[in-house]
Amino acid sequence: MLITNARLRHRGDALHDVETTDGRIAAVTPAAGTAAPGRDDVLDADGALLIPPFVDAHVHLDYANTVGQPRHNASGTLFEAIDIWADHKAEGYVTREAVLENATAAVRAEVGNGVGFLRTHVDVTDPDLTALDAVLELKDRVRDWCELQVIAFPQNGILAYPGGADLMAEAMRRGADVVGGIPHFERSRESGVASLHHVFDLAERHDALIDVHCDEIDDDQSRYLEVMAELAVERGWQGRVTASHAVAMAYYSPGYMAKLLPKLVQAEMRFAVNPTENLQLQGWGQAAPMARGVAPIKELLEAGLNVALGQDSIADPWYPIGEGDLLRVLESGLHVGHLLSEPMLQRCLDLITVNGARNLGLDLRDYGVHVGAEADLVLLDARDDKDALWHHADVLASVRRGRLVFRRPRREFTEAMEGFLPERPAARLAA
Structure with a gap:
């Protein structure tokens, strides 16, 4: 499984790609910014925050x-x-x-x-x-x-x-x-x-x-x-x-x-x-x-x-x-x-x-978003810890040992709101 364009904790706005193999994280690299042709196991985080569960x-x-x-x-x-x-x-x-x-x-x-x-x-x-x-x-x-x-x-x-x-x-x-x-x-x-x-x-x-x-x-x-x-x-x-x-x-x-x-x-x-x-x-x-x-x-x-x-x-x-x-x-x-x-x-x-x-006594070498850890991951509709708490971030996806457990779409405003309310107030994005 390949998760693309994900934010990681304490790494600012930089986006990363996370590759999993055999239930573990095989690579964490700067986002390539390009599609992965021919693959049907790609999850585009689209800037969401990737964390352990x-x-x-x-x-x-x-x-x-x-x-x-x-x-x-x-x-x-x-x-x-x-x-x-x-x-x-x-x-x-x-x-x-x-x-x-x-x-x-x-x-x-x-x-x-x-x-x-x-x-x-x-x-x-x-x-x-x-x-x-x-x-x-x-x-x-x-x-x-x-x-x-x-x-x-x-x-x-x-x-x-x-x-x-x-x-x-x-x-x-x-x-x-x-x-x-x-x-x-x-x-x-x-x-x-x-x-x-x-x-x-x-x-x-x-x-x-x-x-x-x-x-x-x-x-x-x-x-x-x-x-x-x-x-x-x-x-x-x-x-x-x-x-x-x-x-x-x-x-x-x-x-x-x-x-x-x-x-x-x-x-x-x-x-x-x-x-x-x-x-x-x-x-x-x-x-x-x-x-x-x-x-x-x-x-x-x-x-x-x-x-x-x-x-x-x-x-x-x-x-x-x-x-x-x-x-x-x-x-x-x-x-x-x-x-x-x-x-x-x-x-x-x-x-x-x-x-x-x-x-719980988990081995922290196996828990987290780093190479070698078990590929247990959650995708939050947030930029960082504070943003997740502030906006009560939706859980967009859950991965267990490199397999997708569920995913859900981001909330979207209809055209009725267009021009009235940005998705996030600028002051919050800058906080």
């Missing part, structure tokens, strides 16, 4: 498209959502067929929004592991469109749920890729710490990455993050541990943050932040002044820590909307994180591309 660093595919089953979340809170999900399971909604149908629709939506890699948590606090088996089946079904990484996630606790530890072990035996946890949902501080030891033990047995729902609660005394960092160093798991949500950090005092951040850096902790979801779930019942309930993205980045963003939910008890549109998630994260500075805008796509790839 978006990475959704945190989503729950087994929960997708279940909103209202068996009821809606009247309070809007995290803990009502967990109760609704327990009833959802008890009332028999979780079947292989339902999970496959709902999760497939969610993956299709994500891919249509430029996502090529998804890390999905799957609830394994179910004696039959029905959802896990369905999502593992889906992982194989969609591998020609995108790549799924599956986390064994104990929604109702490893120790709090009867047999939870055994179910986690069985989930890893069945093929889950990553070990999850939820220490703040265990019945005591001590049980939460014990659950994290179990997480690391299981990860060691399977040589697996770790991604834990950590401190997702409006409580400045929820401090499992420091335990995770300590265990990562003790077990030699630096750079292999992700803390998802970590919203309690929004409530930590400056003094405690000053103590905590160096520990996180030493542990090479990674973070998956879900701004749209936690803006909805957090802060209920709080008195003014109200915290934003989102992990401090700016402070984490300034400390040199890896932060990626995720959709989290697609129409489920936790979040009633969502469609895997990571540009929308990115916009929310930048606003809530006070990150609309010019330097950040010029590299903002990192939060939904390369940073997510790091969380």
Whole structure:
């Protein structure tokens, strides 16, 4: 496949041609500016921005498209959502067929929004592991469109749920890729710490990455993050541990943050932040002044820590909307994180591309737009990072291992608009 006349990130307005062979990028050269006669595998980018696919660093595919089953979340809170999900399971909604149908629709939506890699948590606090088996089946079904990484996630606790530890072990035996946890949902501080030891033990047995729902609660005394960092160093798991949500950090005092951040850096902790979801779930019942309930993205980045963003939910008890549109998630994260500075805008796509790839443990030699990388690519109707965010750029095409997954035409104005509105205001083009 040959992609012609593409802009690349951080290379200005220069256009490039990208040749793929056997599923990898074989050449990146200045645009020839001429047609390729006799070839039927040419995609003319026409100045659009060519990037690696978006990475959704945190989503729950087994929960997708279940909103209202068996009821809606009247309070809007995290803990009502967990109760609704327990009833959802008890009332028999979780079947292989339902999970496959709902999760497939969610993956299709994500891919249509430029996502090529998804890390999905799957609830394994179910004696039959029905959802896990369905999502593992889906992982194989969609591998020609995108790549799924599956986390064994104990929604109702490893120790709090009867047999939870055994179910986690069985989930890893069945093929889950990553070990999850939820220490703040265990019945005591001590049980939460014990659950994290179990997480690391299981990860060691399977040589697996770790991604834990950590401190997702409006409580400045929820401090499992420091335990995770300590265990990562003790077990030699630096750079292999992700803390998802970590919203309690929004409530930590400056003094405690000053103590905590160096520990996180030493542990090479990674973070998956879900701004749209936690803006909805957090802060209920709080008195003014109200915290934003989102992990401090700016402070984490300034400390040199890896932060990626995720959709989290697609129409489920936790979040009633969502469609895997990571540009929308990115916009929310930048606003809530006070990150609309010019330097950040010029590299903002990192939060939904390369940073997510790091969380997933992808080999960065294989991810990107460079010779030797796997030919997984997305074409955005934009000039650069800032333009993509500013105009909520359409995804014009997606390529997986050198094969076109989909393409869509640019939006065009009709003659009714002719003479009234340029396609892009000149001030924006110059920004």
